[in-house]
Structures are given as C-alpha cells and as structure tokens.
Amino acid sequence: MLIVQKYGGTSVGGLDRIENVANRVAKARDEGHDLVIVVSAMSGETNKLIEYAEHFSKSPAKKEMDMLLSSGERITAALLAIALQAKGYDAQAMTGRQAGIVTDDTHTYARIESIDPKAMQNAIKEGKIIVVAGFQGINKNGSVTTLGRGGSDLSAVALAAALKADQCEIYSDVDGIYTTDPRIEPHAKKLDTISYDEMLELSSLGAKVLQNRSVELAKKLNVKLYAKSSFSDDKGTLITKENENMEAVMVSGVVLDKNQARVTLRGVVDRPGIAAEIFSALADANINVDMIIQNVGTDGLTNLGFTVPQSELENAKKLVETFNHEIQGVDFDEHVCKVSVVGVGMKSHSGVAATAFTVLADSNINIQMISTSEIKISMIIDEKYGELAIRALHEAYGLDK
Amino acid sequence: MLIVQKYGGTSVGGLDRIENVANRVAKARDEGHDLVIVVSAMSGETNKLIEYAEHFSKSPAKKEMDMLLSSGERITAALLAIALQAKGYDAQAMTGRQAGIVTDDTHTYARIESIDPKAMQNAIKEGKIIVVAGFQGINKNGSVTTLGRGGSDLSAVALAAALKADQCEIYSDVDGIYTTDPRIEPHAKKLDTISYDEMLELSSLGAKVLQNRSVELAKKLNVKLYAKSSFSDDKGTLITKENENMEAVMVSGVVLDKNQARVTLRGVVDRPGIAAEIFSALADANINVDMIIQNVGTDGLTNLGFTVPQSELENAKKLVETFNHEIQGVDFDEHVCKVSVVGVGMKSHSGVAATAFTVLADSNINIQMISTSEIKISMIIDEKYGELAIRALHEAYGLDK
Numbered sequence: 001m002l003i004v005q006k007y008g009g010t011s012v013g014g015l016d017r018i019e020n021v022a023n024r025v026a027k028a029r030d031e032g033h034d035l036v037i038v039v040s041a042m043s044g045e046t047n048k049l050i051e052y053a054e055h056f057s058k059s060p061a062k063k064e065m066d067m068l069l070s071s072g073e074r075i076t077a078a079l080l081a082i083a084l085q086a087k088g089y090d091a092q093a094m095t096g097r098q099a100g101i102v103t104d105d106t107h108t109y110a111r112i113e114s115i116d117p118k119a120m121q122n123a124i125k126e127g128k129i130i131v132v133a134g135f136q137g138i139n140k141n142g143s144v145t146t147l148g149r150g151g152s153d154l155s156a157v158a159l160a161a162a163l164k165a166d167q168c169e170i171y172s173d174v175d176g177i178y179t180t181d182p183r184i185e186p187h188a189k190k191l192d193t194i195s196y197d198e199m200l201e202l203s204s205l206g207a208k209v210l211q212n213r214s215v216e217l218a219k220k221l222n223v224k225l226y227a228k229s230s231f232s233d234d235k236g237t238l239i240t241k242e243n244e245n246m247e248a249v250m251v252s253g254v255v256l257d258k259n260q261a262r263v264t265l266r267g268v269v270d271r272p273g274i275a276a277e278i279f280s281a282l283a284d285a286n287i288n289v290d291m292i293i294q295n296v297g298t299d300g301l302t303n304l305g306f307t308v309p310q311s312e313l314e315n316a317k318k319l320v321e322t323f324n325h326e327i328q329g330v331d332f333d334e335h336v337c338k339v340s341v342v343g344v345g346m347k348s349h350s351g352v353a354a355t356a357f358t359v360l361a362d363s364n365i366n367i368q369m370i371s372t373s374e375i376k377i378s379m380i381i382d383e384k385y386g387e388l389a390i391r392a393l394h395e396a397y398g399l400d401k
Numbered sequence: 402m403l404i405v406q407k408y409g410g411t412s413v414g415g416l417d418r419i420e421n422v423a424n425r426v427a428k429a430r431d432e433g434h435d436l437v438i439v440v441s442a443m444s445g446e447t448n449k450l451i452e453y454a455e456h457f458s459k460s461p462a463k464k465e466m467d468m469l470l471s472s473g474e475r476i477t478a479a480l481l482a483i484a485l486q487a488k489g490y491d492a493q494a495m496t497g498r499q500a501g502i503v504t505d506d507t508h509t510y511a512r513i514e515s516i517d518p519k520a521m522q523n524a525i526k527e528g529k530i531i532v533v534a535g536f537q538g539i540n541k542n543g544s545v546t547t548l549g550r551g552g553s554d555l556s557a558v559a560l561a562a563a564l565k566a567d568q569c570e571i572y573s574d575v576d577g578i579y580t581t582d583p584r585i586e587p588h589a590k591k592l593d594t595i596s597y598d599e600m601l602e603l604s605s606l607g608a609k610v611l612q613n614r615s616v617e618l619a620k621k622l623n624v625k626l627y628a629k630s631s632f633s634d635d636k637g638t639l640i641t642k643e644n645e646n647m648e649a650v651m652v653s654g655v656v657l658d659k660n661q662a663r664v665t666l667r668g669v670v671d672r673p674g675i676a677a678e679i680f681s682a683l684a685d686a687n688i689n690v691d692m693i694i695q696n697v698g699t700d701g702l703t704n705l706g707f708t709v710p711q712s713e714l715e716n717a718k719k720l721v722e723t724f725n726h727e728i729q730g731v732d733f734d735e736h737v738c739k740v741s742v743v744g745v746g747m748k749s750h751s752g753v754a755a756t757a758f759t760v761l762a763d764s765n766i767n768i769q770m771i772s773t774s775e776i777k778i779s780m781i782i783d784e785k786y787g788e789l790a791i792r793a794l795h796e797a798y799g800l801d802k
Contacts, residue, residue: 015453015456015457018457019457022457049476052416052476052480053479053480053483055416056416056419056420056423056480056483056484056487057483057484057486057487060483060486060487061482061483061486063493063494064479064482064483064486064493064494065479065483067475067478067479067494067496068475068476068479068480068483070475071472071473071475071476072472074468074469074471074472075450075453075469075472077468078454078465078466078468078469079453079454079457079469081462081465082454082457082458082461082462082465082466082469083457083458085458085461085462085465086457086458086461092464092465093464093465093468095468095545097543098543098544142498142499143499144496
C-alpha cells in the first residue's frame with residue numbers, strides 16, 4: 001500500500017518522540033508499504049515564533065509570518081529524515097515547495113491550488129521514504145505560504161489525494177474519535193468508524209482531533225482517513241463515506257462546547273434584511289457567530305438569538321447597541337454552554353430529538369435555545385449543567401454499550 | 402548609495418538585539434541609502450539544530466542538514482523584516498532562493514555559482530529594504546544548500562557584487578580589525594584600513610572577524626568591505642585593495658594561534674615524493690596541516706616539520722608511525738604556539754624578519770620553527786611565551802602608536 005502518515009506537534013514534540021515516530025515509520029516500511037510522512041512543527045515551536053514576531057508588531061506582515069512559521073515544519077522534517085537514515089532507511093526530506101504544493105496568495109491561510117506529485121513519485125520509485133514539511137507551500141510567485149492552524153492535516157490529505165494513496169493516517173496523542181469527551185464521561189467509547197459529515201460536526205464542536213478543512217477536503221476527494229495515536233498501536237477511527245452499516249447507529253457522539261455566550265435581541269423589527277444587516281456587521285467586526293436562531297414573529301416583531309465565543313461577547317455587545325433603534329431589548333448570558341448530539345442515523349430515525357429533550361427535562365435542565373441540522377441537534381443550556389447533560393445524553397443513546 | 406549590510410549571530414542573538422539592528426538599518430535608510438540586509442541565525446540556534454541532528458546520527462545526511470540548518474537564518478530574516486515594518490519601513494524578507502542565489506551541489510559547503518539579482522532589483526526599485534536569509538541558496542535541482550560556517554559573510558559579499566553595491570558592511574560584536582588581540586595586548590589599536598591579502602593572513606590565523614572565503618571573494622570581485630560593530634558607531638575597518646598609502650605601513654598586525662601542535666620527523670630519507678606521500682596520507686585522514694618546514698638535507702637525510710591543531714595530534718602520531726621505516730625518529734610537542742607578523746609593507750622593507758627574531762631573542766624566547774610568505778612571518782615557540790611574544794612584537798613594530 002501507499003500510505004500517507006501525518007504526525008502532529010505533540011507526536012514530534014521532542015527528540016525522543018521523533019525517535020518514536022521514526023520507529024513507527026520503520027515498522028510500516030518493514031511491512032512493505034510505500035510511505036509519505038507529513039510532519040508538524042515540534043509542539044510549542046510555532047507559538048514561540050509567533051511570540052517572537054509579536055514582540056515587534058501586533059499585526060506582522062503575513063508574508064513574513066509565513067516565512068517565519070514555515071521553518072518549524074522544515075526542522076522536524078529534516079530531523080525525522082535523519083532519524084530514519086540513522087536506522088538504515090532511505091529517507092528524503094522535502095519542503096512544501098519540493099513536494100510540489102502550490103497555493104493561492106492568501107498568506108497565513110492559503111488554499112492549496114495544485115500539487116505536482118512528480119518529485120515525490122520519482123523518490124517513491126527509488127524506494128525512498130519521503131518526509132514532507134507540513135503546513136506549507138509556495139504561491140505562483142515563489143513566496144512561501146502557510147495553510148493556517150492545523151494545516152499539516154490539510155497537507156497530508158491533499159498529498160494523499162494527489163498521490164492516489166490507499167489511506168491517510170493522522171497521528172496525534174488521541175487514539176481516535178470518541179462518543180464524547182472521556183474527561184467528562186469515563187464510559188466514552190472509541191468509534192471504529194464515523195462518516196465525514198459526522199466528523200465535521202464533531203470537529204467544529206471542539207473534538208479537535210482533526211482539522212475541519214482537512215476533513216472537508218478528504219470528503220471532497222474521497223480520501224480514506226484514519227485518526228490514530230502515535231503513542232499506541234490502537235487501530236484508531238476510520239473516517240469515511242457513509243455506508244449502510246453506519247445507518248444502524250442513530251447517534252455517534254455527544255459533545256460539549258463551553259466557550260459560548262448567548263445574545264438575544266428581543267422585539268426586533270421584522271423587516272426584510274434586518275438579520276443580514278446585523279450579521280454582516282458582526283462579520284465585519286470579525287466576531288465569529290456560531291448558532292443563530294430566529295423564530296416566526298408576532299405583531300411585526302421577532303426575537304433573534306445567537307451565540308459567540310465568550311471572548312468576543314464584549315465586542316458583540318458594543319456592536320448590537322448600534323441597532324438599538326430597531327430592537328426593544330437585549331439579553332446577554334456568558335454562563336451558557338452548548339451540548340450537541342451528532343449522528344447520521346438521526347436522518348432516518350425519528351425520536352432522536354425527543355430523547356434529548358426528555359433526558360434534559362428529566363435532569364431539570366432548562367433548554368434556552370435549540371438548533372438542528374440533518375445530523376446534529378444543538379442545545380444551549382446553563383453552563384453549570386454541561387457535564388451532567390453530556391453524561392445523561394451519552395447514557396440515553398447507549399453510547400457506552 | 403546601495404549598501405549591503407550583514408549582521409552576524411551575536412548581533413541578532415535575541416529580540417532586543419534584532420530591535421537594535423532594525424534601528425541601525427532604519428537610520429541608514431533615513432540617510433537615504435538603498436539597503437540589502439543579510440542576516441545570520443540567532444547565536445546558538447545553529448548549534449542547537451546540529452545537536453538535534455547528532456542526537457540521531459553522528460554523520461547525518463548533508464542534504465537534510467542543509468534543510469535543517471537553513472531554517473535559522475530564515476527565522477531571523479522574517480523577524481527583522483517584521484521589526485522594520487513595525488517602525489514604518491517597507492521591508493521584505495527573502496530566502497536565499499528568493500534572492501536568486503544558485504549554488505553547486507556540495508551540500509553543507511556549497512559554492513555560489515550564480516546570482517540572479519532581478520527580484521532584489523525590482524524590490525529595491527519599489528523602495529523596499531530587502532532582508533535576505535544568509536548562508537543559503539538552492540542548487541539546480543531546487544534543493545536547499547548551505548555555504549558552510551560563516552557563510553552569511555559570503556552571501557553578503559556575493560550579493561554586493563551581483564547588485565554592484567557601493568559597499569558591503571559586515572557587522573559583528575567587534576568594531577574592526579586590530580593590530581593584535583586586545584585581550585593579550587591592551588595597547589592594540591584598531592586599523593582604519595587593511596588590504597585583502599593582509600586580512601586573509603590575519604583571518605586564517607584566527608582573527609575570526611571575517612570569514613576567509615568571503616574576503617577571498619571580496620578580493621576577487623573587488624567588493625569594498627567594512628568590518629564594523631553592531632553595538633557601536635565606530636566607522637570600523639575598511640578592507641580593500643592595496644594602495645600606495647598602505648605601503649608606508651610595514652606591519653599591520655601580529656597574531657597568536659595557541660591551537661598548534663608540532664611534529665618533527667628526523668632523519669627522513671631524502672628521496673623524491675616522500676613529502677608528498679606523508680602529506681597525502683595526512684590529508685586522506687582529514688588532518689589539517691598548517692605550517693610545513695623542510696630544510697635542505699645532509700647525507701641523504703632531511704628533517705621535516707609540520708604543525709597540526711592540538712586535537713588532531715593523536716591521529717597524526719598514529720599516521721606518522723606507518724612511515725617508521727623511512728625515518729630515524731619523531732618528536733611531538735603539543736605545548737607550542739604560533740606567533741605571526743603580517744603586513745604588505747614587508748615585501749618592500751627588509752629587516753622586518755630580523756626585528757622579529759631580535760625581539761624574541763631579547764626576551765629569551767627560543768624559535769623552534771620559522772615560515773615566511775611575502776606578507777607574513779610565522780614562528781613556532783613554546784606555548785607559555787605566546788602572550789609575551791605578542792606584546793614584545795606589537796611594541797617593536799610600533800603598532801601601539
């Protein structure tokens with residue numbers, strides 16, 4: 001098989017850990033696989049470089065930031081190749097440029113436009129293990145670009161697609177995707193399989209095992225993705241297309257997001273375009289809005305609710321005040337959290353939502369806001385009930401079985 | 402003027418020092434100069450990366466070492482550009498590749514083959530200050546190469562020549578070239594001017610202010626070179642072609658090299674090729690031979706003397722033993738040092754050597770070996786008299802005046 005493996009910052013966060021990764025790569029090689037390894041910067045390295053830059057400027061030029069930040073991954077790639085060579089394996093380090101990764105011009109958050117896999121394919125033919133510096137490419141002018149936080153996942157998925165690899169393995173310090181956060185619910189179970197869509201819902205909700213854009217890309221390019229741990233031999237979780245087997249599972253996981261603050265605009269004049277105005281203003285101020293709820297109004301007035309990260313509540317408050325003439329009042333609450341139930345099965349199974357509401361009611365937890373998608377139900381509740389809600393839902397859906 | 406400035410590891414060895422360099426660059430800019438800045442890695446950074454690599458392998462692959470080591474300079478270049486931008490100056494960081502530097506394939510010790518200055522010239526035309534990562538280029542296959550220790554000096558001189566810059570300023574923590582080491586002779590004086598050839602002799606003798614290859618290149622390409630300190634406003638020392646004015650100075654400096662061990666082969670069979678055999682064998686064993694002395698022999702036998710760095714004496718001993726059948730005996734002495742007198746003036750002034758010998762004799766210092774070139778006299782003496790000899794010679798040639 002041709003396998004792309006990606007090792008994150010924690011997995012390469014020290015010389016002993018790079019040694020450990022080299023041993024894992026060597027083992028896969030001994031099993032007869034062709035290998036392309038993508039590495040992140042050693043943990044802490046990228047933050048250190050950002051601190052250096054911010055010593056000089058609060059908003060350093062993005063082009064120079066890319067030159068700065070791309071260094072961390074190059075260092076890891078060179079070191080891992082050297083570690084493999086020391087074990088007698090023929091390994092070659094490549095920068096994003098040398099791996100043929102061309103991006104657009106959006107420095108610090110570039111999109112991969114094309115990959116020319118020839119250099120990698122030639123090296124694979126020569127029997128080499130390739131070690132690619134993740135997170136980076138070059139634009140058409142030859143400037144170094146980076147792909148944003150977690151961009152090495154994206155490098156790995158894109159390289160796997162370009163090379164038509166059999167699978168792409170994303171290694172971190174977590175051995176797969178769990179039904180919920182094991183720190184909250186000790187009975188959380190690791191999933192063997194999960195669909196791309198479920199993973200996207202879980203990822204954006206804070207599961208943080210895989211970068212969202214990389215899951216989207218894997219879905220688009222149909223790359224078989226594994227989430228694995230570099231510290232165990234567990235087979236991890238396969239993220240793939242939905243299949244009939246998966247339909248049997250109603251709910252795959254429940255997740256808690258404590259970084260939520262609620263804003264409710266009461267008595268909003270119900271005229272076309274008012275929501276667009278408010279949310280455009282929030283977007284212009286770089287405030288990330290998560291949930292948005294609007295109900296049918298009465299008497300030409302409606303209530304409009306949304307949530308933002310807690311750190312952005314103050315900015316949101318100021319901005320909302322500018323709409324005072326169009327609303328009757330505003331409520332803010334930063335002591336809320338979001339619990340979500342995710343599962344492709346809920347599309348074809350009624351009663352999933354009803355179960356959630358019943359479970360929370362039985363625990364005397366008041367639901368402030370509800371939002372649903374095809375495969376997700378999200379509920380805003382009082383922050384202090386978050387863990388309780390997760391445990392109750394986890395049990396109710398039989399996720400511990 | 403178009404000025405190339407190069408700042409060494411100590412000059413950029415911390416965020417406050419990078420800030421200091423940014424202020425210096427800004428000042429030169431305010432004076433109306435076009436500027437190309439070449440930077441080294443922050444001091445200690447390159448050694449740290451080498452230690453990382455050596456954790457895995459005693460002889461890591463040079464190609465991967467180049468990818469590893471080139472990172473340090475990129476980090477400094479990006480940070481300095483960001484620091485300049487923060488002060489309101491239009492600065493742009495470039496890697497060796499982006500600056501157009503193409504080298505041969507000799508990884509870790511590459512030679513610059515060509516420089517395409519177009520990207521730099523365009524940026525200069527746009528009014529930008531360019532900050533180039535020193536010490537690096539790419540080869541024709543696009544792999545990153547490095548130029549060897551002190552290679553950023555070489556980058557600076559080569560860029561100055563390619564851009565037809567008015568001058569090239571090499572900044573370190575020393576404010577110029579001195580008549581001798583001020584730690585040995587407190588009356589040592591800074592030279593205003595020195596010739597390329599004198600600088601080469603002083604540099605190879607351990608003055609360490611300028612990398613030897615960069616002085617050679619500056620001589621070849623006739624680049625006007627300044628050695629300056631980044632911690633003072635001293636005008637430094639100009640290294641340039643010999644001129645008539647310089648001829649007046651007999652001796653420019655005296656230097657001490659304590660890292661010397663002496664090997665004397667007594668009664669060597671005086672046949673053609675014997676010296677070639679011995680020194681080829683030493684070269685094959687990577688033993689750096691410095692001085693070599695052979696006198697006319699008598700009775701078909703001659704004495705052959707040479708010096709090596711002290712750390713290489715043991716290897717030299719072993720190797721010399723393999724010639725036992727051709728020699729009568731061997732002396733080793735690791736407690737020796739080399740004192741040298743350098744000056745273009747001695748070409749046309751007799752008596753410089755006589756003065757040296759007289760001064761040492763007056764101090765009761767026995768001279769074990771003597772070697773002379775057109776502009777240098779080197780003498781091997783007992784190690785413990787090194788500093789005394791330097792002070793006596795410094796005074797005798799009036800270098801403190």
